[in-house]
Amino acid sequence: MSKLPNLKKVLSKAGIRGMTVIQVLGCGIEKGTRVRTGDEGMDAL
Numbered sequence: 001m002s003k004l005p006n007l008k009k010v011l012s013k014a015g016i017r018g019m020t021v022i023q024v025l026g027c028g029i030e031k032g033t034r035v036r037t038g039d040e041g042m043d044a045l
């Protein structure tokens with residue numbers, strides 16, 4: 001069951017009147033890419 005209707009209700013009560021919903025695919029095991037910039041590394045997603 002979708003949790004979106006309940007979320008919309010709660011956000012509406014909090015005064016939030018709009019949102020953008022995006023379907024995201026993947027299972028969370030993607031780690032991104034490690035980029036080296038000088039002495040520090042930065043995670044690029």
